Amino acid sequence: MSNSSQLKLFSRLALAAAAGLVFAHHAVAADKTLTVYTYESFITEWGPGAKVAEAFEKTCECKVNYVGVADGVELLTRLKLEGEASKADIVLGLDTNLVAEAKATGFFARHGIEATGLTVPGNFSDDTFLPYDYGHFAVVYDTETLKTPPKSLKELVEGDASQKIVIEDPRTSTPGLGLLLWVKAVYGDEAGAAWAKLKDRVLTVTPGWSEAYGLFTKGEAPMVLSYTTSPAYHMVAENSERYQAAAFSEGHYIQIEVAGMTRNAGEPELAKQFLAFMTGPDFQSIIPTTNWMMPVAATKEPLPDAFNRLVKPENTFLLPSEEVAKNRKAWIDEWLAAMSKN
């Protein structure tokens, strides 16, 4: 082997790689294209994206083009970065907590769709954003290590501190913010004191859902903050009953996922058509077993049996989006103060 052959190999590989990157970008040509901005897991091969596009393309003689970013919060950041130049016709994947902020950007147009027949707990309705699925936040526990899960938020807060829970950080993640609002909705002005008590039970606070759920499935803690629908995945896809959600007597905080059309939509009619399609049975039937969330309207066939065995909260909490936007910083500060005490 000559002295510099390895270096040569490197440079050749790099040239080939650069060429590959250039050719990987082919243009998509179609006469009418609907551009949908969404979060990334919506368009993975097992997500709802491909099926939704196929079903909608049958009805519209158009092409659906997805742009995926990390998550709902990132969607809004992306829109703010792009400003008026954004190519998005539809933005799908914000949640109710982001609605007020999204409206304040002025990028969105009213959908003008009569949203009757939608079954969303918490009475959410909005002139700009339409819901397409929802899930309740819940404490998911491991039945093998936790025989008596807490039956209420109060029991979680005041229970045995040696039974740990992993939660997400409200500064960096939506489930984290969800738990913060849940505690606020139940405890009101006492929320700070409740957090100070819960603190001893918290094993750690992760930046996002993936880290928390990863620690939980590795067995590091018997509980994690997730969704009432999480057990459905394990039951349907893995045929396992091991992980279950705990029903809390006070009720559960809800996360409703919504979509809206932009003011500068290149294809406003098509965008409106998509929003109407979104609440119809074709779209709704795809959601449960691909996005692992609850549908907001009738599906073509009954949901898989596992969904009937999920926790169905009797009481739903949902703080108005404007109130969340106004108080988020103060509430996070309250959380920080309570959680940082020694």
Next chain:
Amino acid sequence: MFALRENRMTVVAGAVCLGTFVLFVGLAIVALLSQTGGASDDALFDAYIWRVTRFTLLQATLSTLLSVLFAIPVARSLARRPQFQGRIWLLRLMALPLGLPVLVGALGLIEIWGRQGFLNSGLRWLGLEQPVSIYGLFGILIAHVFFNMPLATRLFLAGLERIPAEYWRSAANLGMPSHALFRFIEWPVLRGLLPGAAGLVFMLCATSFTLVLTLGGGPAASTIEVAIYQALRFDFDPPRAIALSALQIAMTGLLLLLLRHLATEPEEGMTGGRTVRRFDGASSIARLGDGAWITLAFLFLVAPLLAVAFSGLEADLLKLARDPAVHRALLTSAAIALASALASVTMAAVMIRAAATVAAPRRATSLARGFAGAIAASTSLILLVPPVVLGAGWFLLLRPLGDVARFAPAIVVAINALMALPFVHRILAPAMATHAARTERLTASLGIRGVHRLRWIDVPALRKPLLMALSFAMALSLGDLGAVALFGSQDMVTLPWLLYSRMGSYRTADAAGLALFLGLLCLIFTILGTAENDRRREGRKA
């Protein structure tokens, strides 16, 4: 005459590199600053930021101390034992932690150190009830040492291996005992490398984010990087994000300046370049000590890596290996890693040479010293500029040109190349200084210049550090998620991106399988990067 012209060209090339670098960062920051931010009327330096700053300093200082203190004896032991079974593999594995996405590394560490981990299971089996808790400052330190001790070890080891053979021969003739060898031969070399290595580790720990939150046990353990992320993400307040980055840079910059006082000008000993042979460390105590350090480092490093590999083996690897999405991600990741590593190494080599040319003591003016200083500072401090800030800035700049996603590969490669510069610089700079001291005058007097010198003198002699720099830069870029995240489009899915996406939709087994692939790819790069075996064989033939 010719030499002068060549020097001028070297300096111009270095200045162009530095200029591009400064422009790339500067433009991004200007673009972000001109963006009207969120509702930010709160003071920048409130109690929260002070607390976060204090914690950042505390954990980064402790992490650095531990990493370096662990690395020194390990590097020394490895240098003293150049030929044991599996040595090359230990060195290769040392490049691996950097190439793993932090979350993967963290989960591996938890399998060993966690509540249900290997260690605690063992302790419980022995009848000890109280488990060792990884959640808290202890866990952060363990994780940072896991990620950074190997890096520091490789940097120190490279320095120790550059010590001329003549030194060891003379020391043996003088019958110098082990502690004297350390004091007079090894320590001066280590001390010269210490500020660079410690500074690098400090910066990596100060900007740590996922590890600090995941293992920290609560928000009392937060770094400035968390606040930057928060400012840019939930609050969309670019000016605040930049102000916080500036705080981070100022703070760490001061620390690096302090560290530089530790450094002494390394003395480059002349050598005939014969194969280094060490005569020390033959006593059984020395053997035992070296063996213990090497075993300890091996276990500490390899156990979590093995845990990652075992989790990966439980996945349906065949299905993953046939998945076209995985193929695309593998190719994309490899292409980005190769391109950014080559860019980074080229840039670093040009800038180091330019800095050395202008700062050669006889004709160094204050302007020249400033130029050399700017190169040293910029190649270090870049690590403190969050990639998300650069990405967002360039997103804004490219927006008027139409579809930003088209530029994503170029921007991601550029950001990764810049982020690898501090590593590459620390590997190449000392090696190039030694090389220059040993060959400069001779090549000049023989009139070997330009491409000829590069081909016949520089590249052959510097092959080892060049390859090591390439492999580190590639590993680094392979594990990176930050730069890709913002541009993320269907056309450019890297392996870590795919891994996180599977993990985010309950597919933990798939994610573990992908982590194994990522680790293997990284290992392949490091095998290409450690060419020692080949050379040894060649040496024997000759």
